[in-house]
Structure formats: structure tokens, C-alpha cells
Amino acid sequence: MPHHSWQPLRCTLLTTLTLTLAACSTQTSAPAPQPDAAPYMRTVDITAATTRQDLEAKYGQVLTYAPQAGFAVVSAPAPLSRQDLGTTDPNREPISEAVEPNTNAIRVSSGALWTDADVWHSGGALWTDGSGGFGWTNGNGGFGWTNGGALWTDGKYIPLPQNSFAWVQVGLPQAHALAPKFGQNVKIAVIDTGIDLNHTAFADRLVAPSDMYDFVDNDHTPQEIGTPMVGSFGHGTGVAGIALQAAPNAKIMPLRVIEPDGLGDMDNVVNAVIFAVDHGAQIINLSLGSDQGSRSLQRALEYAASRNVLVFEAAGNRNLEQLDRPAAFAAQQTYAGAAQLSVGSVNSQDGKSWFSNYATTLELSAPGEMIATLAPGERVAVWSGTSMSTPLAAGIAALALGEQGRLNAGSVASRLLSTATNIDAVPANSAFIGKVGRRINAANFVASYMPIP
Template sequence: MTRSPLRWTALAALTLLLAGCSTSLPPTTDASTPTSAGNTEVVRIALAADATQDQVATPGTQILAWHPEEGFALVVRPQSSGLSAQGGPKGEANANRFAPPEVQGSSVWAGGRTAWSGGNGSASWQKLTGNLKAASENQVSWKQIDLAGAWSHARKLGEGIKVAVIDTGIDLKHPAFLGNLAPASEWKDFVDGDSTPQEIKGTAYGHGTGVAGVILQIAPKATVLPIRVLRPDGSGDVSTVVQAMDWAMKKGARVINLSLGSDTPSPALNDMLALAASRQIVVVASSGNSGNEKITYPAGNAGIFVPSDYLVSVGSVNARDVKSSFSTYGYSLNLTAPGERIYTAMPDNGAGYWSGTSFAAPMVTGALALALGEGKTTMLTTLLYADGKDIDGVNSYALQSKLGTRLDLAAFLEDAF
């Protein structure tokens, strides 16, 4: 028997955009996600430990996450009365947008491979024929975070650690990922409702591929679990991110990378973040690219709804340890890492440069994979924050407290062991 349902509601079709995007993209529908932002809602239902899915099944209801052992389920169902066509009481239907911080209003992927124009940088595509492991093009960044020193303490290089990349998908046949992907039976595409999370050309084309490429340069023996939640234009739904979080945990991910964000918190995603924390799974989220103090959700949630022990917010610095002009910051920012002109994988067997907090976050994800690969499981984020370096060019303590510390890989790994 289920207990009397205790529920909150939030629109399931709220559009998600990768962290910090300023573009207002229209909601798009597809076969795998709830349709119409005006007529569906995500509902949290309290469950008894012996509850069955038949007890909550009603016409039009889709179960996103089923956790009777934790006492709850998250479902999408037709919207109940009391919500306006614009969404919640204050019209929140169009507020929750997630996309790459790098997908700005004028950003396009020119010619499919030649340039990332607009936004925060440019990228020249070139063919890549081998593994990216610590690409020499990033030698300034590697020296900045002391990657070589870190590897002297982390000989396993992340081996045995599964990292979920919840993003636009990846180029599944890219040579940089050869031998580093989870079994194909674990791949998932929550946009098209299949098991092929392949990137598709659009304004956000290559984002997930680039993120995964950064992780594997830091932890070259880690395993990447690709999960697609964002459409080619960088938009997606709260429901798909909830499902992806659930899927990643069930498939054994130890770290989850969310280089995406929204202006509005989601109670459903809060539940999944809290569940990850309870299982000691660390979620790394980029802070956004607005350049102001409005850190996007979920990065802005660190230490508020979810303990920062298991939710790490990451901003970007340049090669001189100065905050990147685009990097969003604030009191809930935990760490910064290099995020300007980062050389990484691109679709179509290519490589090139990306900029944005989306590419600073996977450096921290890779750092965690290194530590976990050596068997370190406790106090990881505490050490990350404590061993980081203060950011240069900051003249006041008040501002420094809004920037966190800069990732120092070697100091982190040395203290971890």
C-alpha cells in the first residue's frame, strides 16, 4: 500500500539549457518526453517500501524515477488544476532552461566542423587519429593545475571509475574514446528514446564530445557513460535530466558531470541530487557563462539544497589564474579551473579549442576520477576546496569568497594519499 501521496509540482517540460545560456529557445517536443509545457507536471509521490508501480500508474503517467527504498517516486502526468498555461503560479513554465553555457544567442556551429563562432571562443577543427591523453596543446593548463604531479600520485589514471556525461551526447565512434566507453548496453538517449546517444548537428553540436574529451585527458583510463538529454539546439527537459541522473546511478557512475544549468531550481532534480549525495556519488556542475553573480542551477545549489560535499560548482579562470570574463561566480562557487581555449575532442573524429565553464567542470570531474581510482572515497571535496589556490587579481576578501579556489590537482592527490 502506498501512503497518502505527498507531492510537489513543477512543469516537466520546462526547457533546460546548458549552464548559463542566455538564449530563449522555444520548447520542442519529441517521442520520448512529455509534451507541451502547459499541460504536464512532475510529481513527487511518497511511497511505502513495498509499493508497486501499478499502484501509481494512471493514464498519461510516466515514471521517471522509482525509489520505494528511499520512500519516493518521480512521475510525469497530466497537469492538475491550479497552474496557469504559463506554468506555475508565477509563470515558471518557461523559466527552467538548460543548455551549454557556450550556446549563446549568436553562437552557431559554422559548417558543422570549422568554427564555434560567437560565444566565448573559436575552434579550428582538425582530424584526430589517436588518444587525446594530456594533449600538448593544453600544456599551459596542465602546468597550471600540475597534472604531471597529480599523475605521480594517481598511477591508475582513473581506471575502474565510471563517469557519466549527461549532455548533448558524444561522437560514439571518436578515436579519443576508443576503449574508454561503458558497454553499449548502458548507453542512453533520453531525447530520442533509444540507446544511441550520438551527437546530432545543431547549435550545440560537439559540446558533449568536448566535455568527455577533457575528462579523459585528466583521467585517461576512466570509463565514460554517455547519456543524451539535450537536443541539437542545446535545449532539453527537466524530466530527461531526472531520468539521466537515475540511469547514471543505476549503472554505477561514481561521478556525474553536468555541464548544463538553468535559472530556476527543480524540486525533482533536487531529489535526484540528494539521492546521489546519499550514495556518495559526486555531481560536478558548471557555474554558467553570464559573467555576473547569478550562478545557474544546479551549480548554485551547492551547499544550499544539497551538501557541497557531493555537489561541486565550477567556474573558469584564464591561464593567469584570473577569473574568465564570462565565468559566473558567487558565494556558492566552490572551485575554478582553466576554461579558456581548452583543446579537446570534436565530432567527426576531430579536435579543437573550446571555451566556457562547461570545459572547466570536467577538469574537476577528471580529478575526482583520479582520486577514486586510487581508492580514496572520503573527504574528496573537502580536500579539493582546501588544496585549491586563491585566484590572482582579486583585491578584496569579499570578492575572493565568491570565487572559490582554483583546482590544484597535484596538491589534491598528494593530500588524498
């Protein structure tokens, strides 16, 4: 998600470090490695009979080849202005209007508060065993990071203590009581900076290697790389960790499209969406965005909708009365829009987070301030941003899918909205009435799918 924001946290229990940064298919194998991405690209319609060779002969470099989705993305020359075309007539559309930027056209940038040790204390305590192990104990012999990515103590799932208030705020404990499968076997694609594949909390909570991919390095190892405290390192790990706190038995499908500097190419995101759909994702999380729309990404999201995949998209963190793309298009009255949800951030009092974008088209909000989640190297970090509220919503959706099996993506999105809580009356939102979305209510949402005892 573009432009995460952060606020300093005063902590008397730990020494902390702060970081500020600039948010039935035919294709089942990994995409063929591509040469360096073209600066610009164009989306073209194709049929099942169109070969990659046909496209290369006509357009040159092929960035996305998706006959199952009815389109391809090819390299394009730099766009031309109307003046370049010899006209200033606003009614004449230059051919370059079909051209869009590709290189570094998508971004995530986030703020985090990292601890300088693998230890927290808040009621219970997170501990290390001296050999890189990491867990949580309630003082009664309980333990954590067992049974895969879930945080368990005395055989019962317990959220990270730092998030207890936020989870109560959205009714997550009640939702967990109603959904004992905890999102079992639901695949959530996290299209991001990759994740720390070796983090103990992800054990048994990842899809098979053949179902994950690194579109930056073109391999099946989407390992998050970088240096702690530098760039956007840790972003994808944190996003995936929040989704798992909401749906502890879900399966994370990590798809790496973002470099350590927080920037990525649009064609990689397009390819990741297609890959996620073709490899069985039921939910896609996009905690990233762009200033401008992308026809190619919209086509990929239309394909996701046609395959009944629900997509959650971060609103952005610039405190603007507009949403980042593709979240800005989630409210469109189309079949593709029906399967997408834009997500903003609220604070602990349901007030709009000071950094969160807002608009009359914003659909959902969720807690996104100072959320504790996983970080590379067996750590936990605290992050703020709509990148954090978005996977919380995605994980809550996974709870219903885990109980009910495959559900219609549009109906799930509609029910998330209809069961959410109207927060317009919150005093802090007086200047944003009708523009902060409805705050997700996990308890109401899950209860709407479960029979009354």
C-alpha cells in the same frame, strides 16, 4: 552548461572558423520510453509498494519512476497564480508551487573555435593519415590516440599541446605522476548532448552499451547528432574529452538529454541522474543548468549522494553574481550538498573568466578558456566556458578514485576544496573577493591521498 562564452583566437598557423552560440539498487534496466514530455511536472513521494499503474491512475503521465529513490515525477497542469486561486495572501501557498517547468527547462549553449581541417600545430603536430585517423606526434616517431582515449606518445601520456599551460597551472602533470592508474575503471557520467561514439579517442574508454542511454531518442545509442558549426553540436564530445585528458583511463558513461539546439527537458536530466547512479557511475558531470531550481532534480541529486556519487555542476556563463541551478545549491549544508561541487572558470592568470558566473557560494574554479578537446568527426575543437572547467575538476577527482578505490563522495569534495588554491589575491579578482571559489590544485589534491615515498 548554459550560456558558454567565447573570444576570437588569432591563429597564423591555421585557417579557422568561429562559432557563437546563445552551458544496492533495484533499477538496472533502461527507463521505459515515454510519450512527449509534459510542459509541467510535479514531484511526488512514493514507496517501494507504489506501482507505475497507481501513479498513472492518479496523475496521468509518469515521467520518472524511481521507487528506489523514494519519488516519482508526474505530469502536471499549468501552474496557477495566487490570483487564479482567488487570493493575494502571500502566506497562502497555492498548490501550484509544487509544479515546475519541464519542456526545454534545461540548456547548454557554447562557443567553439573549430579548425577547418583535422590538423593542429603547436610544438608537436596533430596529423591525419588520410583515412580519418587522427593523432599527435612529437616528431620522434611518437603517436597518439592509441590505447583508447588517452593521448600517448612513445608509451607516455601527453596532453594536447594546446592545453599544456592550463594543465601546468593546476598541477596536472604532478598529479599524473602520483596517480599512474590515471583514473582506471572510474565511471564518469557525462549528462549532455551525447558524444561521438565513433571518435577514435574514445576507443576502449566507454562503458558497455547497456550502461549508456539516449533519453531523447530512448535507446542505448547516445550518439551526438547535428551539423558542425550549428547549435550545440559537439558539446558533449568536448566535455567528455576534457574529463579523459585529466583521467585518461577513466570510463565515460554518455547520457544524452540535450537536443542539437542546446535545450532539453528536465525530466530527462532527472532520469539520467537516476540511471547514472544505478549503473555504477562514481562521478556525474553536469555542464548544463537552468535559471530556476527543480525539486525533481534535487531529489535525484539527493539519491546520488545517498549512493556515494560525486556530482560536478557548471556555474554558468552570464557573468552574473549568481550561479545557475543546480550549481547554486551545491554549497548547501546538507548531505546532498556535501557530495556536489559548483565549478566556475578562470583564465591563465587565475583571474575570473569574463563570462563566468560568480557568488559567495561558488566553491571551485578551474581553467575554462580556449581549452582544446575532442570534436565529432575525428576532430579537435577549442571551447570556452564553465562547461570546460567542470569536467576538468571531475577528471581530477577521478584520479584519486582510480588509486584509492571507492571513497566517500563528501570527503573527496571536501579535500578538493581544502587542497585548492585561494585566488582572491589575484589583482583581476579584486572586485570578486570571496566570490570566485578556490582554484583546483590537482597536485595537492592527489598528493593528499598518496603516501610520501
